[in-house]
Amino acid sequence: MLTRADNANIDIPALMADMGARAKAASAPLAFATPEQKNAALHAMADAIVASEDAILSANEIDMEAGRASGLAGAFLDRLQLDPDRVKAMADGIRAIAELDDPVGSIIAQWDRPSGLHIERVRTPLGVIGVIYESRPNVTADAGALCLKAGNAVILRGGSDSVNSSRAIHACLLDGLQAADLPADAIQLVPVTDRKAVGEMLKGLGGTVDVIVPRGGRSLVERVQTDARVPVFAHLEGLCHVYVDASADIHMACDLVVNSKMRRTGICGAAETLLVDRAAAPAMLTPILDALDAAGCSVRGDKDVVAAWPKATPATETDWTTEYLDTIISVALVDGVGGAIDHIGRYSSNHTEAIVAEDRAAVDRFMTEIDSAILLHNASTQFADGGEFGMGAEIGIATGKMHARGPVGVEQLTSFKYLVRGSGQIRP
Amino acid sequence: MLTRADNANIDIPALMADMGARAKAASAPLAFATPEQKNAALHAMADAIVASEDAILSANEIDMEAGRASGLAGAFLDRLQLDPDRVKAMADGIRAIAELDDPVGSIIAQWDRPSGLHIERVRTPLGVIGVIYESRPNVTADAGALCLKAGNAVILRGGSDSVNSSRAIHACLLDGLQAADLPADAIQLVPVTDRKAVGEMLKGLGGTVDVIVPRGGRSLVERVQTDARVPVFAHLEGLCHVYVDASADIHMACDLVVNSKMRRTGICGAAETLLVDRAAAPAMLTPILDALDAAGCSVRGDKDVVAAWPKATPATETDWTTEYLDTIISVALVDGVGGAIDHIGRYSSNHTEAIVAEDRAAVDRFMTEIDSAILLHNASTQFADGGEFGMGAEIGIATGKMHARGPVGVEQLTSFKYLVRGSGQIRP
Numbered sequence: 001m002l003t004r005a006d007n008a009n010i011d012i013p014a015l016m017a018d019m020g021a022r023a024k025a026a027s028a029p030l031a032f033a034t035p036e037q038k039n040a041a042l043h044a045m046a047d048a049i050v051a052s053e054d055a056i057l058s059a060n061e062i063d064m065e066a067g068r069a070s071g072l073a074g075a076f077l078d079r080l081q082l083d084p085d086r087v088k089a090m091a092d093g094i095r096a097i098a099e100l101d102d103p104v105g106s107i108i109a110q111w112d113r114p115s116g117l118h119i120e121r122v123r124t125p126l127g128v129i130g131v132i133y134e135s136r137p138n139v140t141a142d143a144g145a146l147c148l149k150a151g152n153a154v155i156l157r158g159g160s161d162s163v164n165s166s167r168a169i170h171a172c173l174l175d176g177l178q179a180a181d182l183p184a185d186a187i188q189l190v191p192v193t194d195r196k197a198v199g200e201m202l203k204g205l206g207g208t209v210d211v212i213v214p215r216g217g218r219s220l221v222e223r224v225q226t227d228a229r230v231p232v233f234a235h236l237e238g239l240c241h242v243y244v245d246a247s248a249d250i251h252m253a254c255d256l257v258v259n260s261k262m263r264r265t266g267i268c269g270a271a272e273t274l275l276v277d278r279a280a281a282p283a284m285l286t287p288i289l290d291a292l293d294a295a296g297c298s299v300r301g302d303k304d305v306v307a308a309w310p311k312a313t314p315a316t317e318t319d320w321t322t323e324y325l326d327t328i329i330s331v332a333l334v335d336g337v338g339g340a341i342d343h344i345g346r347y348s349s350n351h352t353e354a355i356v357a358e359d360r361a362a363v364d365r366f367m368t369e370i371d372s373a374i375l376l377h378n379a380s381t382q383f384a385d386g387g388e389f390g391m392g393a394e395i396g397i398a399t400g401k402m403h404a405r406g407p408v409g410v411e412q413l414t415s416f417k418y419l420v421r422g423s424g425q426i427r428p
Numbered sequence: 429m430l431t432r433a434d435n436a437n438i439d440i441p442a443l444m445a446d447m448g449a450r451a452k453a454a455s456a457p458l459a460f461a462t463p464e465q466k467n468a469a470l471h472a473m474a475d476a477i478v479a480s481e482d483a484i485l486s487a488n489e490i491d492m493e494a495g496r497a498s499g500l501a502g503a504f505l506d507r508l509q510l511d512p513d514r515v516k517a518m519a520d521g522i523r524a525i526a527e528l529d530d531p532v533g534s535i536i537a538q539w540d541r542p543s544g545l546h547i548e549r550v551r552t553p554l555g556v557i558g559v560i561y562e563s564r565p566n567v568t569a570d571a572g573a574l575c576l577k578a579g580n581a582v583i584l585r586g587g588s589d590s591v592n593s594s595r596a597i598h599a600c601l602l603d604g605l606q607a608a609d610l611p612a613d614a615i616q617l618v619p620v621t622d623r624k625a626v627g628e629m630l631k632g633l634g635g636t637v638d639v640i641v642p643r644g645g646r647s648l649v650e651r652v653q654t655d656a657r658v659p660v661f662a663h664l665e666g667l668c669h670v671y672v673d674a675s676a677d678i679h680m681a682c683d684l685v686v687n688s689k690m691r692r693t694g695i696c697g698a699a700e701t702l703l704v705d706r707a708a709a710p711a712m713l714t715p716i717l718d719a720l721d722a723a724g725c726s727v728r729g730d731k732d733v734v735a736a737w738p739k740a741t742p743a744t745e746t747d748w749t750t751e752y753l754d755t756i757i758s759v760a761l762v763d764g765v766g767g768a769i770d771h772i773g774r775y776s777s778n779h780t781e782a783i784v785a786e787d788r789a790a791v792d793r794f795m796t797e798i799d800s801a802i803l804l805h806n807a808s809t810q811f812a813d814g815g816e817f818g819m820g821a822e823i824g825i826a827t828g829k830m831h832a833r834g835p836v837g838v839e840q841l842t843s844f845k846y847l848v849r850g851s852g853q854i855r856p
Contacts, residue, residue: 028773028799031797032796032797033798041854105796109595111818113816113818114818115811115816117807117811117816119817120820123830124799126829126830139798162753169469209830229657231659231830249852255852255854256852256854257852259855263854263855286441317604336433352628355744367847368533369459369460369550371456371459371555371845372845373845373846374845374846374848375845375847375848376848376850377847377848377849377850378850378851378852378853379545379848379849379850379852379853380848380853380854380855381852382855383543383545383848383850383853383855388541388543388545388855389541389547389846390539390541390547401552401554401555401638401843402554402638402639402830402831402843403661403830403831405843405844405845405846406845406846414830415833416833417799417800417801417802417803417833417834418801418802418803418817418833418834419795419803419805420802420803420804420805420807420811421804421805421806421807422804422805422806422807422811423806424677424680424683424684424804424806424807425808425811426683426684426687426690426691426807426808426810427687427806427808427810427811427816
């Protein structure tokens with residue numbers, strides 16, 4: 001068991017710089033490890049997790065006891081807790097990653113030039129990825145496996161509350177690497193809980209870290225985005241909108257709004273604001289809000305909404321910028337698709353927005369003019385997910401516009417290089 | 429004419445923040461300007477440049493006089509100087525950019541999901557690009573046009589020595605924007621020469637700048653890479669290698685080495701180091717070095733090279749890390765392709781490397797194991813250029829692994845978003 005005292009007298013900057021150098025060194029051979037070798041490691045990791053169920057659960061119990069003793073909240077303890085089903089799900093998740101197409105070396109584009117040169121753009125790993133996460137111990141397995149599949153070395157920094165669980169899982173990942181003769185430094189777990197280690201990672205460990213992925217709540221992501229001196233794949237929040245156009249099918253609108261908001265309220269793809277076309281309001285507002293109400297959702301409306309549907313409480317300006325992650329929705333009337341675009345442009349976090357409409361021109365305008373990572377037509381915002389997109393596992397969803405955007409799966413954890421084949425061409 | 433005194437009493441941070449906000453505001457409508465509208469603006473810009481030749485040359489003469497008076501070096505003055513041919517070349521360059529395919533809205537990938545959802549990944553502009561450059565006034569036209577073609581707003585910050593030339597060219601770009609009814613803030617030129625303006629741009633102007641592109645010498649790029657708090661597309665240097673394998677055709681090897689080094693020595697794709705397979709040395713080293721010598725190139729060799737070809741001077745450790753940009757080459761013998769990979773891994777700037785070989789296994793290993801932006805087989809390193817790749821104009825070459833790598837053309841100045849089309853799908 002790791003205690004705070006273990007951090008005493010450790011030179012954190014030196015320790016972290018060494019981890020960075022090791023990761024960088026491991027990333028070179030990983031970049032051209034064969035798909036078979038990487039998949040053998042992944043399957044061996046899954047086997048080791050299944051075989052180590054008892055050890056993982058015992059380690060987790062130590063974390064749980066410490067968490068209860070320090071008065072952690074119930075939701076936090078639930079994320080921390082492992083059980084045999086969750087251990088099996090981790091192993092299954094790793095096997096699913098093994099089944100994905102190997103992105104490394106795949107040809108993204110190729111063309112011939114008048115000079116006779118043949119040019120290929122092929123995928124390469126990014127290099128070294130730093131993953132900073134909180135209480136969920138399964139991130140250790142997911143992130144480790146996903147980075148390996150894409151040929152990257154990874155430095156994992158889990159929450160201090162799950163440190164024993166993460167260590168037990170990490171030991172299984174190391175077993176898998178060893179079984180496939182891959183370097184142990186391909187997947188490193190920061191061995192100290194001192195938060196200085198995070199600060200070092202955000203500075204890039206002497207240029208060895210290519211990208212940082214934070215997995216956790218708003219305060220973690222905010223700190224990472226503010227302090228990181230290296231690129232970050234993340235979203236701060238998912239302030240997702242559903243716009244119901246006057247041309248919408250009313251039944252579809254009710255179903256999509258309720259599903260977008262209520263299927264799971266705690267995920268980043270959950271809708272937080274409903275925008276209803278003023279022209280649709282007389283016919284559609286009440287049935288949609290009744291459906292939300294019947295599903296257990298509270299409504300905060302602008303003054304027109306409150307006037308039309310008195311159960312709504314008045315929304316304030318902060319409601320338009322609040323990611324509730326709860327059974328609450330803010331609702332405004334807008335002047336057609338142009339009004340929806342304006343509202344979204346002002347308040348959105350550029351994660352995911354949906355339009356419910358049958359009018360092609362309104363749909364085209366919504367899809368063209370809004371610059372969010374994911375735009376949906378006649379589909380629930382809850383589809384904003386790498387698995388639903390067919391990308392397999394995802395390490396998160398990015399709302400930045402550089403490199404990765406939307407679900408960050410194995411393909412988004414790669415870069416590319418150009419291979420140019422000639423027959424002696426010199427440039428005139 | 430702008431003088432240093434013009435900078436007095438200007439609140440640079442406020443000025444630059446305002447430019448950032450204007451660029452951001454302009455970027456929204458630019459993102460969905462039609463190809464026809466953008467091309468109309470580009471052709472009108474080219475027309476304005478041709479029509480304003482006298483004004484541009486007069487402004488340039490002011491810069492040239494100031495440059496001569498302050499004792500600027502001849503090479504610097506040559507880059508600064510405009511003449512009727514160079515003015516025409518600027519206009520032609522803009523027209524060539526107009527002819528490129530419009531990247532915005534193009535579908536990068538699309539697929540169907542078992543849920544019935546159809547997913548498209550489509551190109552979008554990046555947003556706001558900051559370009560920081562030195563004495564070449566033509567960058568004003570090239571960079572302004574390229575950013576516009578990709579639907580981005582741009583903030584241009586040219587060198588203080590070319591400020592009058594850049595202003596005259598920028599006026600033509602504004603004419604073009606106005607003729608096509610596009611916002612003037614789409615292409616802004618920083619109006620002050622105070623270097624504090626660069627510092628503000630590197631901080632990102634309050635989150636409005638999405639990427640910075642430095643165009644200039646090593647010290648500029650180094651400052652930008654060190655100080656920028658936003659992503660940068662750049663290469664610090666092009667320390668390009670040519671490796672001649674024992675399986676190479678000797679005549680091809682001579683031609684490719686001489687062309688890679690000597691066609692133009694001052695560009696980033698020029699070869700700086702020649703690596704010769706130890707097994708090839710007895711037959712090939714002397715003819716290759718004789719060919720370089722005949723072309724006017726000095727050779728700095730490791731001890732084996734000096735022993736075999738006494739005209740070579742001994743290379744020191746710093747030669748392996750020096751980008752000469754001159755008629756000098758460093759030469760080492762290596763143990764086959766593995767030795768070449770090791771040398772390149774240690775010393776390369778990850779820009780461009782070439783292998784001359786007929787042995788397929790050696791070529792595959794070189795292409796697979798080296799992680800540089802561009803790898804060439806049996807072709808000159810001088811092909812490392814967006815135009816030669818068929819990308820049209822380029823804003824530079826990037827050696828980073830995030831987002832853009834290799835030549836940065838109009839396509840690399842875009843991001844993407846996902847458009848998901850359904851028929852009422854809710855997520856179970």
